[in-house]
Amino acid sequence: MSSTNNTNAATADTIPAIPEYRKKVIKIMNTQEAKKKEGITLLIPQPSPHGHARVYQDFRWSNAQRDRFLADGTLPFDVNNIPSNLKPVPIGMWIFDGRGSTQHSMPEIEMNPLPDLERIKAVVVIDFGIPDYLCMIPPGLCRLVPTGPHKGRLEPTFAMTAKVQGPNQAIELQAQPSSASRPETEPEVVDHDDSSTSIEHSPPRRTGSRRKMASVLLGSAVLQFPIWGFAMSYGIFQEYYIKHWTLQGSQDLTGIIGMTSNGVMYLSMPFLFALFTKRWARYRQIAALLGTAIACVSYLLSSFSSNVWHLVFTQGVFAAFGSALVFSPMTLSLGEWYKTSHRALAYGITLSCKNIVGSVCPFLFSGLLDQHGFRFALRIWAVLVAGTSVFTILLIPTHPSALAIATQDTADSMDTEHDPTRTTDTVRTRKIPWHFLHHRTIYIYCVAIVLQSAGYGIPQTYLNTYASEVAKLSQTSATLLLTLFNIPGIASSSFFGYLSENKHFTLSATTVTCISGLSSALSAFLLWGLTTQGNLATLVLFSITFGFFAGGYSATWGGLMNDLESEARQSNEAIDSGMVYGLLNGARGLGYVAGGLVGVPLLKAGTEKYGGIASSGFGVQSSYGPLIIFTGLASVFGGWGALWKWKKLKL
The missing domain is CATH 1.20.1250.20 (MFS general substrate transporter like domains)
Known part of the structure; x- marks a missing residue:
């Protein structure tokens, strides 16, 4: 701290300036934590024998602590006395050993594999060996440039002119000294010495x-x-x-x-x-x-x-x-x-x-x-x-982020095997987070997917036989109906995906699923249910409309996963999107199996009640009537998430 105190003493009359890096850090962190509780989150690195470490714990700042960091860079606690109530979360931050750096380059780092820091938006912390100082680089502004097999060198990814003067670099993060020696205030100023070195970097590719x-x-x-x-x-x-x-x-x-x-x-x-x-x-x-x-x-x-x-x-x-x-x-x-x-x-x-x-x-x-x-x-x-x-x-x-996690898991396991002093309690293995199962949102979505899939499989299975046996259409016409059933999904999947992610009129995931569910239900009731014998046009219209609205239902899952991730952020919990997507597919599989098992007794019940269809009768009055009604009802409940969300808002 001596160099910092001398600098501050020499410029006592200078108004303290807020370094640009602090503004960037606060802006990025506030953006990432906008939907959480008060303040922002400071990420605490844990030690590792490899010379670098992933960060797995966080500490929430109050607004007052954030303002003090803006003013003088003071951290709200002693880094050597971390609070015991920190909640572990899997996040992207790496700390590197920067000792041996020059004004022009960082030392070479050997890792296998090299993490893609730019892609995974990881926060980079560099320890230059300067007492009470760490260098912090915001997400996406640093990358590892390969220099050899499993070797790389840290470089920034943005055009920047930085003034470098000893420990008062433009991207320093000052750690708080112990409470016994910490002054009430320790303002930091930027030294505008003419002897400072200017470093410029090209924009990222x-x-x-x-x-x-x-x-x-x-x-x-x-x-x-x-x-x-x-x-x-x-x-x-x-x-x-x-x-x-x-x-x-x-x-x-x-x-x-x-x-x-x-x-x-x-x-x-x-x-x-x-x-x-x-x-x-x-x-x-x-x-x-x-x-x-x-x-x-x-x-x-x-x-x-x-x-x-x-x-x-x-x-x-x-x-x-x-x-x-x-x-x-x-x-x-x-x-x-x-x-x-x-x-x-x-x-x-x-x-x-x-x-x-x-x-x-x-x-x-x-x-x-x-x-x-x-x-x-x-x-x-x-x-x-x-x-x-x-x-x-x-x-x-x-993706490099998945490879980095897998490699770190393997390295931690090997360290535990070769170092008897490292127990399983001291090694944090990155297990799949199951916190989302504690919230009802995932169950609402899964039930909706099961019901929608059960109804969606009915026309796929029985439309061909319905066209031949009940509507009395030719085999060519029946095959055409199945083709028309699948073709609209080509456009509807992209369409419903666009509704969930566009810059002009983005709709919530529950709204998009409701549009899909209600529209396909109306198609089943009004078109398939009211078709008459020999009426090819109505069945063609049903195949197109039902295939479009029901076929695009799976494209709404991206929006559903975004909702679950947002809920996890609000609860300060980890979530694995890939695992969630797998569970949604499992729910779809249950729906297909359920639809197949339910379809047989429904068709049997319809046959016992109606037997066939009169020349002037409707499809809902035929032996396929129970199947048609089940298809419509299952499609309606496929969009029930919107009703649940509306009820939650009303409460």
Whole structure:
């Protein structure tokens, strides 16, 4: 502190100036903490034997303490006597050893892997070895430039002219001395000595990051083809199996393959998301390649099936699990690359491509089955899955922030094994935070997703048979209805994602889900329910409108996740977006299975009551009437989150 006291004494008559770095720190922290309680949050680094450390604890400042920091840089506590009531939270901050630095460069740092400080918006703290001083760099303003294998050098990412004069650098953060020696006030002034050195840096380059984000989005979009192509087009295979039956066993078992496939895929996603969110993040691409191999082998084995149960296990279980093993880690990476901007839109674009797959693949499989039969068609499909999956998986690297967390976990575990003095209590492992399960919001959204998915699966399963048996339409017209059912989802997914994230008229997630749920319910009641025999136009209109509003429901999940993250910030809790997304997919899987199980008794009840439909009767008066009513009611409750939010506001 001697150099600081001498400087202050020499400039006693000078009005203290607020360094620019403090304004930036306060502005950034206030922006990040705007929805929390009073004050801002100071992040406290914990020691590490590696020469750097992640920060896992916070301390809330009052407004008075913040004002004092603005005035003279005084911290509200002694850094050597940290309060014991600090609440651990996983946040992004790194502290580096800066001893040996010069006025022109930092010392070389060796880490494996090098963290992407600019991308993860991490706060950087540098210890230059100056007593009572730390250098603090706000998020996004510093990066590690690689200088060799696993080596890098810290550099700022913004154009800046800084006056450097001993410990009074423009980005110093003064630590508070002990309470016994701390003066009442210790104003800090900026020394404008002419002998100071001017350092200029060029503006940052973000072209590479944008290019990588674009490749991730492209890879995620194309990856929908091998993942969902078979599951969304299984009805074509089922029709072929029944018309060209050569297998042993009951034909009825072919009807459960599609339901089993969707159920296995969606229900396995929460577990796979949990595995690859943290510690196994570095193995995401390997897992996706393994999933591709499982799916391809399953399709190949399926082509040699002689009994229907062979198809159930190869197509309904193993191929579905392989596809889920591709989808889960790659979707986690997509969410991390777009975590700070346009995440809902990115999900919407990806889901639009999924609907494109659902519209194109039926024609692809129909042609393959007509030309080559199901055995050779499955072998061709296995080759297509292998080629497209491997190519797109390589386009989706794991985000550096996930790799950094996984590496730090491994390093901490190794330190515990080799250092007997370090117990598991002293090593903070980054476990998946489950705090969001303590709030009712996640349960409201999950119930809504289960109900909406149960209703959404009914037309997918029964619209084709309804058109043939009740509306008395040709097989070509019935196939056209299924195609028109999937095509609107191409635009609706991007549309609903845009409603959640745009600069002009952004709508809340609950509002967007309400629009989707109510509109699809009206379509089911007024169009499908009131259609008459031979009325193709009404069914076409139903397929388009219901496919548009119900098909875009999943695109609202980006907004739902933003709401959950906002709730976590207000409660000062950690949340893992990837794990939340996996649970939402699990809820969707439950909905699909529930819809399949409920559909059979509903159709049976309608058949017993109505038997068929008269030439002048409506669809709701046919044997499919209970299914139509269930579809509408399930869609209504799919948007019930808006009602819950409105009730909360009224209270």
